[in-house]
Amino acid sequence: MKCYRGSTRANDGISLHVEAGEVVGLLGHNGAGKTTLINQVAGLAMPTSGTIRVSGIDPVAEPAKVRRMVSIMPQAHAPLAGVTPRQATRTLARIRGLDKQAARTRTDELIAALDIEAWADTTGEKLSGGVRRLTAFAMAAAAGPGRVVMLDEPTNDVDPVRRRLLWEQIRELANRGCAVLLVTHNVIEAERSVDRTVVMASGKVVAEGTPAQLRSRAVGEFRLELTAATDGDLPKLPDHITAAGPMMNSTRRLVVPLDSAAASPALAWAQRLRDEGHIDEFALVPVGLEDVYVQLSGDEAALEAEKGAQGEPLVA
Amino acid sequence: MNHWLRSYGLLLGWTALRSRANLVLNLVIQTCLAVGIIIGFAYLVPQVDDATALYFATGAPVLGLITVGMVIGPQEVASAKQEGIFDFNRSLPVPRTALIASDATVALLTALPGIVAALVVAALRFDLTLDISPLVIPAALLTAFTAIGLGYGIGYGMAPPVARLVSQLVVFIALMFSPITFPASRLPDWFETVHKVLPFQYMADAVRDTLNTPAGGVGLVSFAVLAAWAVVGFLVTYRMTARRP
Numbered sequence: 078m079k080c081y082r083g084s085t086r087a088n089d090g091i092s093l094h095v096e097a098g099e100v101v102g103l104l105g106h107n108g109a110g111k112t113t114l115i116n117q118v119a120g121l122a123m124p125t126s127g128t129i130r131v132s133g134i135d136p137v138a139e140p141a142k143v144r145r146m147v148s149i150m151p152q153a154h155a156p157l158a159g160v161t162p163r164q165a166t167r168t169l170a171r172i173r174g175l176d177k178q179a180a181r182t183r184t185d186e187l188i189a190a191l192d193i194e195a196w197a198d199t200t201g202e203k204l205s206g207g208v209r210r211l212t213a214f215a216m217a218a219a220a221g222p223g224r225v226v227m228l229d230e231p232t233n234d235v236d237p238v239r240r241r242l243l244w245e246q247i248r249e250l251a252n253r254g255c256a257v258l259l260v261t262h263n264v265i266e267a268e269r270s271v272d273r274t275v276v277m278a279s280g281k282v283v284a285e286g287t288p289a290q291l292r293s294r295a296v297g298e299f300r301l302e303l304t305a306a307t308d309g310d311l312p313k314l315p316d317h318i319t320a321a322g323p324m325m326n327s328t329r330r331l332v333v334p335l336d337s338a339a340a341s342p343a344l345a346w347a348q349r350l351r352d353e354g355h356i357d358e359f360a361l362v363p364v365g366l367e368d369v370y371v372q373l374s375g376d377e378a379a380l381e382a383e384k385g386a387q388g389e390p391l392v393a
Numbered sequence: 394m395n396h397w398l399r400s401y402g403l404l405l406g407w408t409a410l411r412s413r414a415n416l417v418l419n420l421v422i423q424t425c426l427a428v429g430i431i432i433g434f435a436y437l438v439p440q441v442d443d444a445t446a447l448y449f450a451t452g453a454p455v456l457g458l459i460t461v462g463m464v465i466g467p468q469e470v471a472s473a474k475q476e477g478i479f480d481f482n483r484s485l486p487v488p489r490t491a492l493i494a495s496d497a498t499v500a501l502l503t504a505l506p507g508i509v510a511a512l513v514v515a516a517l518r519f520d521l522t523l524d525i526s527p528l529v530i531p532a533a534l535l536t537a538f539t540a541i542g543l544g545y546g547i548g549y550g551m552a553p554p555v556a557r558l559v560s561q562l563v564v565f566i567a568l569m570f571s572p573i574t575f576p577a578s579r580l581p582d583w584f585e586t587v588h589k590v591l592p593f594q595y596m597a598d599a600v601r602d603t604l605n606t607p608a609g610g611v612g613l614v615s616f617a618v619l620a621a622w623a624v625v626g627f628l629v630t631y632r633m634t635a636r637r638p
Contacts, residue, residue, distance in 0.1 A: 121483055123637045140637065145486040153477025159414035168407045172400065172485055200414070 091127075091282050093275050095256040097223060100247060102267040103260045104370055105277035111260045112152060114277075115227045118258075119147045131225055148173060150217035152229040152260075154209055157201025162193060162212040165201075170219035180219065187215040190249075191242050206234035214243060222253040229260045244270045268366040276373050283373045288366050295364045295372070297321030297334035301343050303350070304357045305329045312355055318343050334364070400487035404495035412499055419465075419503050427457045427511030431518055434574055441519065445575075450515030450523075451601035452574035455536060457507040459567045459596070462540025463547065466500060467560040470548025489634045493545070493627065500541045501534070508533055512604075528611050529603035536596040539619045542626025543592065549633035566593070573597040592622040 091114060095101045103111050116122035118129055120140030129136050136143040157165055163184060170180035188197045191211045196204055204212070214231050231247065232240050248270065251257050261267050267274060268288045276284040276291070284291055298321075305311045308328045314320060322334040335343055340361060347359040412419075430453040435441055441449070473479045482492055515521065547563070548556050567573060570584070571593035577585050588594045599615040 119484055121480075121637060141488065144484065147484075147486075149484045151477060151481055151484065153480065156411065156473075156476070156478040156481055159411045164410055168403065168410070172403050172407070172487060174486070 091277070091280075093282060093285065095225070095258050097254050097256050098251050099273065100251045100257040100259065100271045102271035102274045103258060103277060104262075104264060104267065104274060105260075109277040110280035111277055112229055113280075115149065115229060115258070115260065118143075118225070118227065119149055120144055145174070147225045147227065148217040148220050150213050150226075150228040150231055154206075155213035155216055157204065157209055157212060159200055159202070161196075161198045161200055162204070162208065162215065163188060163197045165212055166215040166219045169216040173220035173224075175219070175221060179221075183219050184215070187218055187246070190246050191215060192239055207236055207239065210234045211239060211243065214246070218246060218250055223255060225256045225258070226250050227258045227260075230262065231259060232261065232263055232266060240266065264367040264370050265365060274366065276370060278373065284369070291366055291369050292364060295334075295369045296323075298337045298364055299335045299340045299343075299361055300364055300368065301331075301333040301335055301340075301347060301359065301361050303331040303333075303347060303359045305331070306354060306357050310355070312350055315346060318346060335361075397488050397491050400491040401495055404485075404487060404491055405498055408495050408499045412503070416503065420506050423457055423461060423504065423507030424510040426460055427453050427507050428514045430456050430574070431511065431515050435518070443521075446515075446519035446521055447601065447605055448574050448576070450512065450519055450521055451604050452597055453511040453515060454508040454533070455573050455596045455600050456567060457511055458504055458533075458537050458540045459573075459593070460564060461500065461504040461507065462537065462542075463544040463563045463567075464560045466541055466544025467548035467551075467556045470545060471553035471556045474548075475553050483634065489631060493630055493634060497538065497541050497545070497627075501537050504537050504541075505533075523605045526603045526606045526611055529600070532599040532603040532611075532616070535616060535619045535623065536600055539592055539596065539623040539626065542623040542630065544626070546626035546629035550629045571597070592619060595619050595622075 091110075093101070103114070105111050113122060117124050118131065118136060120136030120143045123137060131143045131146055134142050134146070155165065160168075166184040166187060167180050170183050171177070175183060188194055191214070193208055193211050193215075196208045201209065201212075210231070210233060214228065217226055217228065220226075228247070232243055235243055244266065247257060247259065251272075259267075259271070271288065273285065273287055274291055275282055284294070303312065305328075311326055311329070311331050314324070314333060318333075318335075318339050320333050321336045321339070324334070325332040333343070344361055347356070347361070350356045351359060431449055434449050434453075438445055470479070473482075483489075485492070516523075544560070547559050550556075551559060570580075571591070572580060572585075572588055573593055573596070577588060577594055580588065595615040595618040598612065599619060602611045602615070
């Protein structure tokens, strides 16, 4: 039954609530105020105004009490020089209130679940970034049930297979009655794994809801992406295909939002263009949270998301 | 109180575990430092009389403690801040005072062998007979805590690059310009006055007077001044640890 309600004006009027058993993803571009929010909730930074409650307790008035109910996995590396993942996780479990036996059991459980047994007894300086990251997660997750767990970009540096294991463990924390708030840039993963998403931009919450609710804010259901064979030679959309919203184009690339009815003719058109050599490649992808996120958080985020994955194409 | 003691115990284990890797190197360097001061200073002064020998022998462990507390200490804190370890520690569900106390305890334990090594080497080198008072234990502890507290104060109170520079300055002043290995009367008047405020002279006095008790007995002024400086250092440290930006 750990939950908190944040309504701090320090990051320009944020109001959000995380229930026990819930995983909430906090999205937003660099400098959007996500880490500050986490520090405020944990009583490490003061809000200039507003109220925060962690299970009814005010971190501004009683920071020490709140720290005992909150686990943070920081964005920076956890201090692992000279200690092994097993030692670090076990010690943190004890510091977070578990007795010796429970700490041992929980540590073994996390190490097995994250599949890092091979490095469990290797000291920190010899570990790869991904294993250090997973260890940092274990250090935050090694605690009794029913806490507030805040994870700052937990999946960075982690390989795709273990990333899935990590998401499972994040879900498991919620199942154990924790309220989980996580900061991430990985919109596609978050879409699959969180209950609710909060999008922040410039210190403000610009959207909040389940991934499905947020997706419904997007224009169209599909997105057709074309890459022209030569610069500046983008094809024109034929009359029988109607775009669901404004198209985006650069010198070589055209992105057309489409409703599902238009998907099939658009696919045929694109196939013909490629056969005729007008375009190099194309993709028809379902609109995802990332599209909404990009729309919401503006140009700065658009540039970043561009570098990341592009969803799962139907045809390429 | 129970929570405090439990936290202190666990943090002590955690800090010991993390500093274990550097422990041997730390001990070797401290021993070399202490030995080096005794042997090196004797080169500066070709004719070492008994009075000078006493200053060297009792000054060496003090310089060792100053190096551990006020040079290595602030540099470790500066690195901890830059690597995010400071922020991580701040987020732990433990009382801040337990965090500081456990760090200081580990620093103290790593500093102690250096004191012993310095004394042993001094006794061999200068053939001294000392009149050791039991007060040497509180004197050494207080000197160590003052150095550690002030070192943390420098490390936590200043930005990392500034803290590193200041710690260099401290060792320079302590080594060359402080009445630790020579009597204060050799200094110009104004500098002697400055040292009436700084902690260095009192560290040296406390350790020297308890290792070789003078006719008038051990003066307690040094203890009082050192305690005051230690409190200042730890207060700054506490304030910076508990600070919420």
